[in-house]
Amino acid sequence: MAKKESKQKKINVRVDFTPMVDMLMLLITFFMLCTTLSKPQTMELTMPSNDKNTQEEQKNEAKASETVTLYVAANNKLYYGEGIPEYNNPAWLKETTWGEKGIRTVLREHATENGTKPVKRIELAVKALNQKKAKQPLLYPDSVYQKELIKIKGGELEDGKIPTLTIVIKATDNASYKNLVDALDEMQILSIGTYVIDKINDDDMKLLTSRNVAI
Amino acid sequence: MGKVKVKKSDVWIDMTPMSDVMTLLLTFFMLTSTFVKNEPVKVNTPGSVSEIKVPENGVLTILVSPEKDKAGKPTGEGQVFMSIDNTDQLGATLDDMAGRFGISLNGNQIKTFRLESTFGIPMKELPGYLSMSSQNRSKVLPTKGIPLDSIDGGMSEFQQWVDAARTANEEIKIALKADAATPYKTVKKVMNELQDMDESHYYMITNLKTSEDE
Numbered sequence: 001m002a003k004k005e006s007k008q009k010k011i012n013v014r015v016d017f018t019p020m021v022d023m024l025m026l027l028i029t030f031f032m033l034c035t036t037l038s039k040p041q042t043m044e045l046t047m048p049s050n051d052k053n054t055q056e057e058q059k060n061e062a063k064a065s066e067t068v069t070l071y072v073a074a075n076n077k078l079y080y081g082e083g084i085p086e087y088n089n090p091a092w093l094k095e096t097t098w099g100e101k102g103i104r105t106v107l108r109e110h111a112t113e114n115g116t117k118p119v120k121r122i123e124l125a126v127k128a129l130n131q132k133k134a135k136q137p138l139l140y141p142d143s144v145y146q147k148e149l150i151k152i153k154g155g156e157l158e159d160g161k162i163p164t165l166t167i168v169i170k171a172t173d174n175a176s177y178k179n180l181v182d183a184l185d186e187m188q189i190l191s192i193g194t195y196v197i198d199k200i201n202d203d204d205m206k207l208l209t210s211r212n213v214a215i
Numbered sequence: 216m217g218k219v220k221v222k223k224s225d226v227w228i229d230m231t232p233m234s235d236v237m238t239l240l241l242t243f244f245m246l247t248s249t250f251v252k253n254e255p256v257k258v259n260t261p262g263s264v265s266e267i268k269v270p271e272n273g274v275l276t277i278l279v280s281p282e283k284d285k286a287g288k289p290t291g292e293g294q295v296f297m298s299i300d301n302t303d304q305l306g307a308t309l310d311d312m313a314g315r316f317g318i319s320l321n322g323n324q325i326k327t328f329r330l331e332s333t334f335g336i337p338m339k340e341l342p343g344y345l346s347m348s349s350q351n352r353s354k355v356l357p358t359k360g361i362p363l364d365s366i367d368g369g370m371s372e373f374q375q376w377v378d379a380a381r382t383a384n385e386e387i388k389i390a391l392k393a394d395a396a397t398p399y400k401t402v403k404k405v406m407n408e409l410q411d412m413d414e415s416h417y418y419m420i421t422n423l424k425t426s427e428d429e
Contacts, residue, residue, distance in 0.1 A: 017230030024237035028244060035248030042418040043265040047410050072399070149326060171399040177279075178261035178395035180402065181421055185263045199403075 043184060048196060058194045059127055065113040070103070071204070074174035074214045078103060082110060087203040090210045098182055107190055110165060118165050119190050120157065125152045126191045153193030167195040170204060174214070252287035255296060255356040261395040269420060270388050275299050275380045276420075277394035278333065279390045279405055279412040293401030294360030296335030297376060299387075303424060304331055307383035308376070315375060327352075335361050338372060363404055373405070374412050381414075389417040 064083040071079040071093070079093050080103065086092040096102040108119050129148055133140040139147075155164040169183050180197075187195045200208075258280055279295040299305040306329050316338040320328070324345035328334065330340055331352075336359050337342045344355060365371045370378065380387055389409065393402055409417065 014227070014229075017234045020234050021230050021237055024234060024241055028237065028241050031241065031244040035244065035250050039249065039268050040260065040392075041263060041265055041421045042267050042269050042424050043263055043421055044267060045417060045419055046226050047406060047415045171403070173398060173403070175401040176395060176401040177393045177397040177399060177402050180399055181261040181263055181395075181419065184419075185265070185424075188263070188265055197406075198415060 027127075040153070043181070043188070045184070045197075050137055063110075067168065068107065068110060069168045069170060070183055071176040071200075071208065072171040072179045073178075073208065074171065076176075076179065077213065078179070078183075079208075079211075079213065082105060085182060085203070085207070087207050090207065093207060093211055093213075098179075104121070104190065107167075107186070107192070109164070109200060112163050112165075116162050117161055120166070121157060121162055121193065122191050125157050127214050145149055149191075150193070153191055167191055167192055169195060169197045170196070170200050171199055172208070172213075188201070225333075235256070245357040252298065254278060254298075254333055255335065256294065256396050258394045259396070260392060260422050263421035264424050265421060266423070267388060267418075269363055269418065272300055273304075273387050274390050275377065275387050276390045276392055277405060278335070279391065279397055279401055281394055281397045281401065293397055293404075294335065294357075295363060295373060295405060296333045297354075297361060297380075299380060299386070302329050302369055304380065304383040304387075308379045311382055312338065312375060315379070320345065335359055337362050363408060370412070371374050371408060377409065377414060378412060389414060390420050391417055392420040405422075410428040 048058070067083060067193070069081045069085060071081070073079060076098065078098055079095050081094065082094045091145075098108055100201075109117060110119060111117050126149065129140075129145070129152065133145055153164070155162045167187060169180070170179050184195075256278065258278060270275050276298045278298070280296075301310060306325065309325065309328055310321075312318075318338060318341060320342055324342060327345045328341075333356075335356065340359070344352065344359075347355065360405075361376060362372045377389070391402075391405065409415070
């Protein structure tokens, strides 16, 4: 009798967790399907104000050799012209492609009148800064890094100030939004600080149609 | 002959560690993820190398999608929808807009509006739309959009919405979410309208470019 009692004390207290696991599985599946893990990326963009008065003031004179106009056209086409637009000269407009071999090389190799290639120089400086940051992350917190980056984008390199490139991006009506973002992306990749999205004017239209560009 | 004793092996598996892991996973998913918003139109954002994240809150998202005709070909026009992530601000914006257009909405209609994640119905049709059943609403919404044409030379309905949202939250950030295939014409129109009302700083929502193209 006494033996029996002691055996009864060994009651199995194991709880079956299988239903619990089932339920958790369901919940996880629900969360995996109904939510997104990553927040989408964004690009910051500041457009010039439409106010006529401020527009005139903000127009700073960029030297002819320091401007490049990009024409983003329909069907993934991209054209560019270096210097002041020559609306009467269809040969001023040159065709190029998107990506590394096309527009990126064009901008990188663009030389100003004194022979420097600002985009290339700035790109190298940014690379150097990134390397310095990777070596000593503590010396370059985000605030310092951003300040340095803005300085470099403004053309202030270690061996003096160099002129920077100003890019004017003009997109035609049927150019896709993707191409516009691509163009802005190139600015980001090449660390070009000064660029503006401008409207196509009548002269641009004439020039583009003279080259049979799909608008 | 002795009976072969078949051993009754215990097949009980302890599920406790499994359940532990599951709970951890679940917590992870609950904390890191955000719910997918129900958008009336599918928007494929273009890829970019930019790594800036969308601001956490106080964002007015403008959804631009290329309008397609019945055959699925783009008509060259675009539709514009909007969403505000904060329901209180959304309510305040709606109140403001209803006042501006002289439209009175009853409690149920306001509640429906606040529950809906994205809006984009011309103001005139709004009360009728909000009284529809949810099934009809999801059918009608993708065919509408906020009108971009200016009213009697004044502000367009789109601008009124942005303005009302700005009144509800002065520090509202504007995020533009457009489909990669949208013709620039449509995007330009939206940008122009924003520029006209001195709203020149905004975010463009993009995907992270995973591989280098070309």
